[in-house]
Structures are given as C-alpha cells and as structure tokens.
Amino acid sequence: MQAWRFEGGFGFESLRRVELPDPVPGPRDVLLSMRAASLNYRDLVVLRGQHGRRVQPPLIPLSDGVGAVAAVGAEVTELKPGDRVCPAFFQNWEADAPPADLEAGRLGGPLDGVLATACVFPETGVVRVPDHLSDAEAATLPCAGLTAWSALMAAPQVQPGETVLILGTGGVALMAVQLARAAGARVIVTTSSPGRAARVAALGADHVIDRSATPDWAAEMQRLCPGGVDRVLELGGAATLPDAIRVARTGGQIILIGNVTGNEARLFLPAVLVRQLTLRAVTVGHRQGLAALARALDAHRIHPVVGDTFAFEDAPQAFRALEAQGGFGNICIRVTG
Numbered sequence: 267m268q269a270w271r272f273e274g275g276f277g278f279e280s281l282r283r284v285e286l287p288d289p290v291p292g293p294r295d296v297l298l299s300m301r302a303a304s305l306n307y308r309d310l311v312v313l314r315g316q317h318g319r320r321v322q323p324p325l326i327p328l329s330d331g332v333g334a335v336a337a338v339g340a341e342v343t344e345l346k347p348g349d350r351v352c353p354a355f356f357q358n359w360e361a362d363a364p365p366a367d368l369e370a371g372r373l374g375g376p377l378d379g380v381l382a383t384a385c386v387f388p389e390t391g392v393v394r395v396p397d398h399l400s401d402a403e404a405a406t407l408p409c410a411g412l413t414a415w416s417a418l419m420a421a422p423q424v425q426p427g428e429t430v431l432i433l434g435t436g437g438v439a440l441m442a443v444q445l446a447r448a449a450g451a452r453v454i455v456t457t458s459s460p461g462r463a464a465r466v467a468a469l470g471a472d473h474v475i476d477r478s479a480t481p482d483w484a485a486e487m488q489r490l491c492p493g494g495v496d497r498v499l500e501l502g503g504a505a506t507l508p509d510a511i512r513v514a515r516t517g518g519q520i521i522l523i524g525n526v527t528g529n530e531a532r533l534f535l536p537a538v539l540v541r542q543l544t545l546r547a548v549t550v551g552h553r554q555g556l557a558a559l560a561r562a563l564d565a566h567r568i569h570p571v572v573g574d575t576f577a578f579e580d581a582p583q584a585f586r587a588l589e590a591q592g593g594f595g596n597i598c599i600r601v602t603g
C-alpha cells in the first residue's frame with residue numbers, strides 16, 4: 267500500500283510518501299480501501315512536532331477519513347465488503363466515560379492515522395456513514411464532526427430556542443453551526459474575515475460578528491444578547507476564554523474545545539463563581555457519539571462543509587493550506603476512488 271508518513275522527525279521535510287506492506291485483517295477486523303481523508307487543526311500541531319512525547323515518528327498522520335470495506339475477517343458480523351465507514355477518532359472509547367489512558371487510542375498519533383491507501387481496524391472501531399455524503403464530506407466526521415456533536419448533544423443537550431455562540435469558522439465550528447441550527451437553536455458566530463462572515467451566514471448562522479470590523483466582539487455580543495448566551499463553544503483558547511465567560515448568562519455553559527490562540531488563560535474567577543457557569547471540556551467523543559452524529563446528519567440531510575481538496579500525491583500541499591488557515595471548510599485529500 268501507499269502511505270504518507272513522518273519519518274525521522276516532524277515537519278514538511280520528514281513527511282514522505284512510502285510503500286508499505288499491505289495490512290492484513292485479523293478475524294474481527296475490516297480492511298478498508300481508503301477513499302478520502304480530512305485535516306484538522308490538530309494535524310498542524312502534529313506536523314510541528316508539538317503534540318507531546320507520545321506522538322512519535324514513524325507516524326502515518328491524520329485521524330479523519332473514510333474508506334470502503336474491502337475484506338472482512340472470519341468473525342466479522344455487522345459489516346460486509348462495499349460498506350462505507352469512518353474509523354473512530356479514539357479506537358479505545360466506545361461510550362460513557364473515557365478510559366484512563368484515552369490518548370493511547372487516538373488515530374494520527376500515537377496510533378497510525380488514515381493517510382494511506384489501505385487501513386485495518388477492528389469492526390468495533392468503525393461506523394457506517396450516511397449515503398447522502400460524498401467521500402470528502404464523510405471524511406470530516408471522526409474529529410471535526412464528532413467534536414461539534416459532543417459540544418452540543420452530550421448532556422445537557424442543546425434545546426430549541428437556546429442561544430449558542432460559536433467562536434471562529436474552522437471545521438468544528440461549521441459543523442456546530444449546522445447541528446445547532448437543526449436543533450432549533452439561535453446561532454451566533456464570530457470570524458476574522460468578511461468573506462467567511464458571508465459564507466457562515468449563508469450556512470444558517472443567525473448573526474455573524476466580523477472581528478476585523480468589530481474587534482470587541484464581546485461588547486457586540488452583550489448588545490445582541492443582553493441576558494447572556496446559554497452556551498459558548500470556546501474554540502479560541504487563551505485569548506478568547508475571558509470574553510467567553512463575560513458573555514455567558516448566569517447558569518450558562520462554556521464548552522472548552524480549542525486553543526488556537528494559546529494554552530494558558532487567565533480567568534477572573536468571581537465571574538465564573540457568582541454566575542455559576544459550567545465549564546465543560548470536550549475531547550472529541552466516543553464511537554457511539556460518532557454513530558449518533560451519522561444518524562443526525564442523515565435525518566437532517568446535513569452536508570459537512572468541505573474546503574480545498576487535494577490529490578493523494580499532493581498531501582503536503584494540503585498541510586500547507588491548513589497552515590495558511592485561509593479557507594472555509596475542512597481541507598480534504600482524495601485517496602482512492
């Protein structure tokens with residue numbers, strides 16, 4: 267099989283196209299002919315070699331992908347050749363509370379990821395994807411899609427009429443916009459770009475705050491929503507968390523997801539304590555959540571937003587595009603098919 271792999275280090279100079287032995291499925295495994303892969307902000311952190319000591323080369327990158335079942339082991343009961351499936355981001359988290367060593371089961375580091383023409387997973391490590399999705403759309407589900415689902419649908423589930431503030435227009439944010447709208451929430455989004463503002467409004471956001479024109483987005487939020495926001499999807503990190511707290515209503519929820527502006531935030535604790543805010547962290551989600559996301563997308567006929575798409579041989583260019591952070595929608599790679 268063909269794969270892209272970090273060899274001897276990280277960075278573009280270490281990302282090599284390699285020929286590897288074809289993987290062989292065990293009795294309970296499925297062999298996937300990979301069709302598409304999708305990039306997430308985290309893959310940039312891996313590329314930069316900043317994902318911690320456990321993520322080491324040699325490593326096939328990317329957690330998100332979709333493949334067609336090419337062969338099944340003798341004890342596989344639920345899947346058959348031709349089924350289109352996504353692997354779960356965490357291969358060791360089926361449902362409920364995560365296992366103690368959750369990180370050990372993560373695709374794209376420390377486990378090999380999906381940027382290969384063939385992959386083997388246990389039957390219990392994959393989920394069927396809805397037929398209405400293209401391969402590129404389906405490839406976005408394991409990390410970007412499931413994270414948005416976990417932020418909105420894990421208890422307490424988003425309610426009709428709830429106001430949800432989503433920071434930024436990355437892959438997680440765009441899926442969250444669509445899921446929150448489908449749930450009947452009022453959706454407000456911040457972005458740094460007038461072009462992306464127009465596109466996220468067209469996707470269904472009720473209000474969009476363009477930070478390039480309105481740098482004090484928190485003041486604008488307080489004008490739009492004087493009673494405060496029910497739920498904030500906090501994707502910005504260090505620079506945005508204090509303002510996310512500022513705009514939440516008494517008893518509201520801050521869902522901690524991202525850190526694009528840095529890891530160390532300063533909090534004014536009385537604002538959290540007096541207004542009894544809940545700060546809830548999301549770590550992508552479990553495999554049953556991925557299956558529930560697939561059902562929700564099917565029921566609402568939602569299409570994840572796909573941005574620039576690259577051929578398998580141009581995979582480094584996909585990473586360059588991710589680094590440039592200029593697009594709209596998940597950057598995807600066509601693998602086969």
Ligand SMILES: NC(=O)c1ccc[n+]([C@@H]2O[C@H](COP(=O)([O-])OP(=O)(O)OC[C@H]3O[C@@H](n4cnc5c(N)ncnc54)[C@H](OP(=O)(O)O)[C@@H]3O)[C@@H](O)[C@H]2O)c1
Binds near residue numbers: 410502551
């Ligand atoms: N906890 C988890 O389970 C989990 C899962 C997935 C991702 N994440 C994290 O969530 C974050 C987003 O991931 P992603 O894959 O969706 O990213 P992405 O597709 O690469 O997009 C990143 C987005 O961040 C936004 N951004 C940049 N500066 C910002 C700021 N100051 N305030 C608000 N938004 C800002 C940008 O949108 P605009 O320019 O339009 O504002 C950009 O589109 C990353 O930190 C990632 O590591 C966490």
